[in-house]
Every structure is written in C-alpha cells, then in structure tokens.
Amino acid sequence: MYINILGSAAGLPSKTRKTQSIILDMVNEINEYFLIDVGEALQHQLLKTSIKPSKINHVFITHLHGDHIYGLPGFLSSRAHQGGEGKPLTVYGPKGLKEWLDITFSVSETTLNYPVDFIEISDGDQFKVKNVDITLKKLNHNIDSFLYIFKEENQKGALNVDKLKSEGIQPGPIYSEIKESETFMYNNKVYFTKDFLGPEIKGRKIAIHGDTRPVEDINYLNLINHSDCIIHEATFLDYEYEKANDYYHSEIHKVLDIQKDLNVKKYIFTHISNRYEEDFLRQFINNLPNDILIAHDFLKVEIPRKI
Template sequence: MKLTFLGTSAGKPTKERNVSALALEFDQQRGWYLFDCGEGTQRQITCSRLSLEKLDAIFITHLHGDHYYGLPGLLASKTLDSSVTPLSIFAPKGLRKFLESALNISEEHLGYNLTIIEYMPQEEFVFDKFTIKVLPLVHSKESAAFYIQENDISNRLDEEKLRHAGFEPSPLYGEIKRGKSLLIDGKKVDAKEFMLDVVPGRSIIIAGDNSRPDVLGSYLEDLDLLVHECTYTQDVYDKLERKLLHTTARDLGIAVKNGGVKNLIANHINPRYNKDNTLGTQLLYDEIRSAFDGGLFIADDFDSYYLNRDGSVSVVS
C-alpha cells in the first residue's frame, strides 16, 4: 500500500505546502483513492505520477474549505482531460448541495458518471481489496477518520509443493483453489494441504481534523499505520489566545503510544513550522518522539511511503 501526500498544510497553502490531500494506492490495482481535496489539489496531481483517469473514489473527512474546496476544479479538469471513467465521492452531508450549486452555476457538464454518497458515522463501505469504516472525531465541525482494513490474501497455492507431488501447472490448480481434494498414490488428499498460509491484510487510519486522537480508542490497537494531523507543538498551542480544536504533538505522541500504533505519519502542519522559521518541523517530531518509539514521519508535500506486509513503513524515493 502506497501513500503519496499531495498537501500537508493546515488551513492555508504556503510556499512549501498545499492544503490537505492524500493519495492511496493498493498493490496490483490500476486505480487509486484520494482522501481530502483542498484547493489546488488538481495542480498537485499534475506534479505527481498520478492520473485523474485512474482516480476511482474521493473521501472527504469534513467540510472545512482546506479539505474540499478543490473538488469543483478537479471534477472540471477530469472532463477537460476527456476522462469518461466513473467517479464516486464519499463525504459528510452538505457536500452534494455544494457541488450541485458550483457545477450548475458554472454550467459545467461532466462527461462521466459522478456518484455522491453522504456517509454517516460508523457506516461501512466494501471495496474489492478493502473495507472502510467512518469513525467520528472531535473538531469544530463534524469530522471523520477512515479506518481501512485490507482484505486477507487466502487463496495462494503452494506451487512448489504441487510440483513435488507431480502436479504441473494446469486447470487443476484452479480446482484446488476451489477446495477440490486430490487422489495421490490412491490416497485422498485435502486441497488445503497445498495452500500457503493466509497473509493478513494491513490496516490504516486516515484521520481528518481532530483535537482528541485518543477518541479512536480500540481502533488504534495494533494498527499498522495512523495518518493524523499534528497542527501545533504544545507550547505554541498553550499560548494561543483562541484555542482551536486541533491536535498537539504531545497529545498525539501519548495517544499513539497508549493505543499501540506501529507507525505514525503526521501532517496538517501549521504554517509557522517552515524552513524559513526557527520553528521547524523537527520540533513536532521531537515532541512526538518523547512519548512514541514506533515508526515516525512528518510528511512534506509529495512525500511517498509504502506500508510493507510486515507492518513497517518505508520512504519511497
């Protein structure tokens, strides 16, 4: 499973970061999935190896502009690219009205089938390679996390063992996968004897804005990867005159440690943490690291990561 960050800034774009957008790709699958679509996401896609033609679905965590204002432009660009592949959008209630208004006013006629599903908390959706569950978060506007559980791989043949038993590749292999028993030297042998062990599916949570990472509770237990906002260090947050419902690096580190998360990628970085400021992202990293000793990354725009089968995370160069 590969994640590519197309926007990692909180609230507004900066010279270094665009606003929220994240691409997810599954192994050996043509299409890909977009999580959030802040303003300018369509341009970020053109600067990546991704293609709108292969985009299968978009998931919006909540209806704050930096997470969905990029949708009208992206939908129009897909039409201009002469793409006719269908597209689905999963979002909170209100997204349909927003898009219908924008498309009607601009007299935009999409050349493909667009399906909008306005989800409810705890709702589940089933896809070919995974299931996704909507988890409620704590924010100033209704916000969600998406718990993604990849399907187990359970139909792999032990071809080496089959050849050793005298069975070369043939239509028989398909029958074995379907559970047909074999007759070897006059003995009936269960087809299961020639199947490899099940490969467990990987698990990810991609969270929207959230002031309480611990609200994810049991879903954090043994989770392979959490992608979560990390808008402030604790010291900066404590000094804010107006407290916004966002996560601090300290609280995030404590939550993932207590929850048993294997890997964390922090994003949604406040613009004050930039390369031209003494408040760099290393401060965020260090504050999380003071509590959490698992795999830890602070995402920049266009960073790509691969979640391996063993639960580790690798940086994709």
C-alpha cells in the same frame, strides 16, 4: 500500497506546502487510487506525479472546511477531460457536500461526462470497495469531521510449490484452480487446498483522520489499534495544548501520549501549521523515531504487506 501526501498544510498554504490532499495508491492491488480530501492545489500537484485522474474512482472527504474541499470542483471537472469520460466516480462526504457542488456546477454551468454517485456519511458507517473494507468514525472538531479506516481483506497464503510437486502435481493452470478451491482432485485422490497453503496474509490497515482534537474514547482507540499506518493531523507541534484545544485541532505530543499503548507500525502527521520555521521543523523531525513522520508535500511512503 503507497501513501502519497500531496498537500500537508494546515488551513493556509505556504510556499512549500499546499492544503490537504492524500492519495492511497492501491494500483498494484485493485488498479485504482483512493483520494482523501481535495485541497485547492490538487490539480497542480497531480501534474507533478504519474498519478492518472482516470484511476481515481473514489473520493473520500473528511469534512467540509475549505482547505479540504476547495479543489474538488476543479478536480471533478478536469477528470472529465483526463481519461475519465464515462468512468463512474463515487464521492463520500458529510451532509452538505453534494448541495455545495450542485450549486457550484450550476452557477458555473459545468457539466461532467461521467456519472457521479454521492454518498452522505455518518458515524459508524461501513462500506466496501472491491477487497477493501471502509469504516468511519466521527471525530471531535467544530464541524462534523470523520476518520476513514481502510482495511484490506486477508488473503490466502502462497501455494507450497514443493509440496505440490512432491505429490506429482507440476506447475501450470491447475495451480490457480487449486488456490481458488477448497478441495481438488489429482489422480483420483482428493486433497484439501489448505494443506498446501502457507500462512494467511493479513490485510493492511490504514487510518486517515480529518481535523480533530485528540480523541481518548476507548472505542476509537480499539478501532485504530493494529494499524499499519495512522495519518493524523498535527496543526500544533510545540506543546501548545491549550491553543490546540481552543481551535479544535491536535498537538502531536498529546496524540502520541494518548495512543502510546497502541500497536501501530507507522505514524504520519500532516496538516502542519505554517507558523513553524524550517529550522524548527528540521530539528524537530531529526529528534523523532523512524516510525513517526512529519509530512511534507510529495512524501511517499510504502506500506508493505504483513508477513
């Protein structure tokens, strides 16, 4: 599993940052990418990667501000000609998203050669895509904005091959059958599969925020606790608490202070204001611990399996 930041700017793009788009790369796990938010430059950014639009079958929109959705009509149209023909796509987003797209496609006389299912989201919704559970939480922004939590199902532990061999069971197709069963029989003896499995492999948990003021609600904090990675906006970096609050955005130190007692393996802060000069950013980043990253376009971070 990888996180790819394809757009890391706040509001307005700069020469080095495009507006918001994030890819959750689960090709190795479920053979597809999840796309979270679609800034206007997404198509150009994708051309600089090996990501195939035809493997993006689920799009998750956090909120309806332009820097998060202006690339969506173009992406949906292009996907139709980039291997997406006939491949269904599901778009999750707040109320109004489908209406906006319907009007855009109607006025531009755009048609798609694949079916699109629109799912209108609300606070507390839960969905499932293959082996990934998705939970939503409404945040604190000046329009409805949401947190998406992606949680893999736990997996059975690895087969203890040496123990199987000690029972005379040699490698072969029977190993797959054993792992998928609760019990199995060999030489007229019944075995419990759990006795031949290693520890359960915990599913990874990724929390991706839309724009928001810092949230201190205990239910929210419990929801994001034990995340392998939290992606959070940090429009403000230099202790501008009051300005961040006035604009319904977050200041990085405030977020980290609120979440200081959580068990989180890695933070990625994105939605970075272009007010900050590169020298400031470079020095700021150099002073951060290794588990806290400031996103840049094309940042790619591996999220390893839990052991």
